[in-house]
Amino acid sequence: MIGRLLLLLAALAPVPAAAETIAIVNARILTMGPAGEIASGTVLIEGGRIRAVGAGVAPPPGARIVEGRGGILVPGFIQADSTLGAVEVSQVPVTADRAASAAAISAALDMSQGLNPDSILLPVARLAGITRAVVTPLYADRAGRQLLFAGQAAVIDLGQRPDMVTRPRVAMVLEMGEGGAERAGGARAAAFAAVRAALEDTLFYARNRALYERGAGRALSLSRLDLEALLPVAEGRMPLIVRVERASDIVEMIAFARAYGLRIILDGATEGWRVAGEIAAAGIPVLVDPYANLPHSFAELGARLDNAARLHAAGVTVVLKAGSGVAHRARELRYGAGNAVAHGMPYAAALAALTINPARVFGLADRVGSIEPGREADLVLWSGDPLEPLSQPRAIFVRGVEQPLTSRPLQLRDRYVTHSAEPN
Amino acid sequence: MRARAALALACAAALASCAGPARQGAAPAPAAAPPPLRAGLDPATDADPFPSTYRPVAGESLAIVGATILTGTGAAIENGTLLIADGRIQAVGAGLGIPDGYRRIDATGRWVTPGIIDAHSHLGVWGQPDSIDARNDVNELTDPNTAQVWAENSLWPQDPGFDLAREAGVTTMMLLPGSGNLFGGRTVTVRNVPAITAQAMEFPGAPQGVKIACGENPLRTYGGRGRSPSTRMGNVAGYRRAWIDAADYVRRWDAWRAGSRVADPPRRDLALDTLAGVLRGELLVQNHCYRSDEMAIMIDIAREFGFRIRTFHHANEAYKIAPLLAREGICVATWTNWWGYKMEVFDAIEENAAMVHAAGGCAIIHSDDAVLIQHLNQEAAAALSAGRRAGLQISEGQAIRWITANPARALGIERETGTLEPGKRGDVVLWTANPFSIYALADRVWIDGVPVFSRGEPASRHRSDFLLGQPGQEARP
Numbered sequence: 001m002i003g004r005l006l007l008l009l010a011a012l013a014p015v016p017a018a019a020e021t022i023a024i025v026n027a028r029i030l031t032m033g034p035a036g037e038i039a040s041g042t043v044l045i046e047g048g049r050i051r052a053v054g055a056g057v058a059p060p061p062g063a064r065i066v067e068g069r070g071g072i073l074v075p076g077f078i079q080a081d082s083t084l085g086a087v088e089v090s091q092v093p094v095t096a097d098r099a100a101s102a103a104a105i106s107a108a109l110d111m112s113q114g115l116n117p118d119s120i121l122l123p124v125a126r127l128a129g130i131t132r133a134v135v136t137p138l139y140a141d142r143a144g145r146q147l148l149f150a151g152q153a154a155v156i157d158l159g160q161r162p163d164m165v166t167r168p169r170v171a172m173v174l175e176m177g178e179g180g181a182e183r184a185g186g187a188r189a190a191a192f193a194a195v196r197a198a199l200e201d202t203l204f205y206a207r208n209r210a211l212y213e214r215g216a217g218r219a220l221s222l223s224r225l226d227l228e229a230l231l232p233v234a235e236g237r238m239p240l241i242v243r244v245e246r247a248s249d250i251v252e253m254i255a256f257a258r259a260y261g262l263r264i265i266l267d268g269a270t271e272g273w274r275v276a277g278e279i280a281a282a283g284i285p286v287l288v289d290p291y292a293n294l295p296h297s298f299a300e301l302g303a304r305l306d307n308a309a310r311l312h313a314a315g316v317t318v319v320l321k322a323g324s325g326v327a328h329r330a331r332e333l334r335y336g337a338g339n340a341v342a343h344g345m346p347y348a349a350a351l352a353a354l355t356i357n358p359a360r361v362f363g364l365a366d367r368v369g370s371i372e373p374g375r376e377a378d379l380v381l382w383s384g385d386p387l388e389p390l391s392q393p394r395a396i397f398v399r400g401v402e403q404p405l406t407s408r409p410l411q412l413r414d415r416y417v418t419h420s421a422e423p424n
Numbered sequence: 425m426r427a428r429a430a431l432a433l434a435c436a437a438a439l440a441s442c443a444g445p446a447r448q449g450a451a452p453a454p455a456a457a458p459p460p461l462r463a464g465l466d467p468a469t470d471a472d473p474f475p476s477t478y479r480p481v482a483g484e485s486l487a488i489v490g491a492t493i494l495t496g497t498g499a500a501i502e503n504g505t506l507l508i509a510d511g512r513i514q515a516v517g518a519g520l521g522i523p524d525g526y527r528r529i530d531a532t533g534r535w536v537t538p539g540i541i542d543a544h545s546h547l548g549v550w551g552q553p554d555s556i557d558a559r560n561d562v563n564e565l566t567d568p569n570t571a572q573v574w575a576e577n578s579l580w581p582q583d584p585g586f587d588l589a590r591e592a593g594v595t596t597m598m599l600l601p602g603s604g605n606l607f608g609g610r611t612v613t614v615r616n617v618p619a620i621t622a623q624a625m626e627f628p629g630a631p632q633g634v635k636i637a638c639g640e641n642p643l644r645t646y647g648g649r650g651r652s653p654s655t656r657m658g659n660v661a662g663y664r665r666a667w668i669d670a671a672d673y674v675r676r677w678d679a680w681r682a683g684s685r686v687a688d689p690p691r692r693d694l695a696l697d698t699l700a701g702v703l704r705g706e707l708l709v710q711n712h713c714y715r716s717d718e719m720a721i722m723i724d725i726a727r728e729f730g731f732r733i734r735t736f737h738h739a740n741e742a743y744k745i746a747p748l749l750a751r752e753g754i755c756v757a758t759w760t761n762w763w764g765y766k767m768e769v770f771d772a773i774e775e776n777a778a779m780v781h782a783a784g785g786c787a788i789i790h791s792d793d794a795v796l797i798q799h800l801n802q803e804a805a806a807a808l809s810a811g812r813r814a815g816l817q818i819s820e821g822q823a824i825r826w827i828t829a830n831p832a833r834a835l836g837i838e839r840e841t842g843t844l845e846p847g848k849r850g851d852v853v854l855w856t857a858n859p860f861s862i863y864a865l866a867d868r869v870w871i872d873g874v875p876v877f878s879r880g881e882p883a884s885r886h887r888s889d890f891l892l893g894q895p896g897q898e899a900r901p
Contacts, residue, residue, distance in 0.1 A: 089767060090764065247896070273896075294554075294795060295553050295894075296552065296553055297553045298553060301553075301891065301896060303896075328762070328763050328764035329762065335862055338862030338863060339802075339862065342864070387862055388862050389808075389862060390805060390808070390809045392809060409772070409773040410773075413773050417743075417775070417814050417815075417816075
């Protein structure tokens with residue numbers, strides 16, 4: 001009965017199309033853009049983009065009306081530091097394309113390739129209001145493996161389209177601190193030496209390609225593919241995501257980046273609050289896990305729940321994330337942001353840390369992250385405050401296409417829910 | 425309590441074996457009787473070799489007034505009053521008078537719940553910094569059956585995770601050995617109080633459990649070493665062999681006790697002691713088991729050997745057999761958001777707890793994690809939200825039971841804690857807001873009526889010895 005009803009509903013549902021003109025009306029709109037908050041307004045979507053937003057926007061004739069019913073409309077969230085599209089079952093290696101341990105592929109690992117738009121994880125994350133994700137490589141550590149760089153991150157959309165990559169190669173990923181030390185031979189200083197060598201070799205290679213092709217020049221520490229991949233980093237064109245936790249590691253990394261002309265994004269930075277002023281002064285954004293308050297290692301003894309709030313208060317651009325390389329648990333992103341608010345981060349700042357901030361940090365602010373004319377229409381209409389677990393999305397749009405509110409776990413639910421609810 | 429229960433059983437079997445401390449100084453036994461076994465050699469007199477030393481200090485009499493009280497019985501009392509004295513709940517209701525001698529705490533606009541209980545934690549057993557091998561005492565991965573090990577013997581009370589969990593309202597938790605073995609060892613239930621020894625945390629009278637693990641973890645651990653189990657059928661053979669051994673062990677001890685005791689007593693075996701404790705109904709079975717088909721097999725094994733399973737832990741497919749689990753009276757301790765990290769958890773859904781609840785079962789949200797234990801109310805809120813999305817009508821008064829009354833039942837301490845009913849321990853959390861809101865914080869926490877945390881008073885924040893003098897601690901509020 002329910003199955004038949006669902007089929008019927010599916011048949012009645014409008015055919016999603018990027019060209020569809022849609023007006024979302026009577027919603028409280030948190031634009032995260034110049035229009036600020038609109039108590040009750042309309043967003044007009046045309047050709048997959050936002051055409052207009054405001055209280056006085058009239059839907060054109062023929063537009064499909066989505067009734068907001070007083071719900072809250074926000075930009076789709078951008079999940080930083082995820083492996084969405086690159087994994088189905090974490091502990092089944094053939095389903096996980098998150099890392100490589102090949103000797104010649106370190107910086108050259110490009111996460112924009114080999115992604116799976118049919119991943120059942122994408123609808124699950126989407127139901128948590130996430131419409132884009134920064135897919136970041138992880139390290140495949142093996143005994144004796146000296147893997148310096150994890151590879152390059154890509155931004156994807158969660159619309160489950162074959163061309164899911166919004167922008168490839170948005171950043172290079174490097175772990176320093178304890179992890180970097182381990183891979184470089186056991187000391188933090190060795191990691192700095194190894195990165196220095198990699199950067200200098202990259203620049204040498206770039207200046208002496210002809211020499212390299214002849215097999216001449218000097219021995220280089222990385223493969224040709226890695227050197228090519230590192231060049232934009234060494235030249236300060238591609239940001240380098242550096243995972244560090246300890247306050248002193250952060251300060252040292254900032255100085256290193258300045259000395260080598262690198263653009264860095266700090267990742268983790270659990271002790272960042274202790275050096276928030278230095279981070280802010282250097283204009284470096286930070287990816288923060290708002291749940292990280294445990295001393296997991298000797299580099300994280302100062303971990304605390306108000307790290308994000310304190311960094312924000314110091315003027316740092318904060319991007320909130322949910323764990324490292326998160327995929328299945330991506331849906332906890334909004335809860336994490338709620339926790340950041342509970343521990344002192346202003347609400348608007350927390351919402352920015354899920355939307356416009358990651359868009360800016362990864363160079364996408366002209367396309368996503370806010371509700372303003374011209375932006376791609378990544379929008380989520382919530383039943384209430386999107387950071388509250390008791391709120392659920394009522395409608396989700398990716399690039400102007402309304403997404404079904406379904407997922408494989410919800411199909412499992414529907415298969416069993418009436419059966420389980422039978423009285424004993 | 426568990427020592428006393430075991431002694432009573434032993435005394436019922438044969439009076440002469442009751443040579444516990446209570447009988448010291450009594451007249452010497454008649455010369456004909458064989459000397460009693462030394463306590464450590466006789467499982468009946470040595471049921472609790474590491475007894476609880478936890479004694480709450482006398483707390484003051486408190487009246488918490490004006491809050492919305494979720495009592496853990498299913499009720500939600502608006503503008504309620506909660507009276508606590510002598511460490512116990514005295515009364516709860518709307519419009520109660522405040523007796524003389526009670527200190528009034530104004531909780532207008534805030535929320536009160538029973539202390540949060542985590543049915544599945546490894547705090548202290550795998551303490552922080554948990555990236556360091558020396559802190560990992562959770563899995564005795566040397567044999568598929570290590571029923572002889574006790575989590576309380578790995579418990580490091582200085583784990584900073586205890587303090588953070590307390591500041592999140594967690595007053596009681598069960599600490600378990602890991603899931604790498606078929607039989608992982610004995611569990612211990614603790615009060616979340618600052619302590620120097622494990623014994624000073626042990627919940628007085630709480631029964632121990634035995635950790636049993638289904639599925640991928642044991643077979644991966646031992647299959648990889650060319651040992652059994654390497655398959656699920658190997659797992660099942662391993663459980664059944666162990667129960668046969670345990671029944672034999674119980675028989676041998678019973679026969680020796682029933683006889684003249686002149687013959688050599690059976691040799692005490694700590695692993696079989698644990699399993700025998702289950703067969704005698706003294707230890708609770710705490711079963712890590714994800715898949716519905718495996719849970720059904722474990723239920724049949726329990727029937728085959730005559731014991732009961734108290735709780736399936738993780739149990740992400742419980743929703744597929746929710747009526748069966750409700751009929752069997754087996755609790756389901758699960759998550760909302762964890763899924764997909766291995767094959768046996770591929771079918772996990774957010775609605776698991778709500779569907780178990782809707783089928784009339786005992787649903788629990790647990791943590792198994794030092795971060796999540798600090799957010800159990802939020803995980804329960806996500807489970808509640810998913811349930812409502814599925815059309816299940818569940819009140820917040822009912823859902824709070826998933827992290828209070830129901831875990832108390834799973835741990836066998838439901839007569840002591842888990843609800844705010846007169847006579848129960850004064851384990852109470854005063855929240856800044858509705859605990860199902862992401863913005864709610866545990867503002868004040870009491871254990872046995874003793875204040876253990878107050879957000880506005882930095883001095884009330886206990887810090888473990890480990891963090892003392894460490895960077896970043898000096899600036900804590």
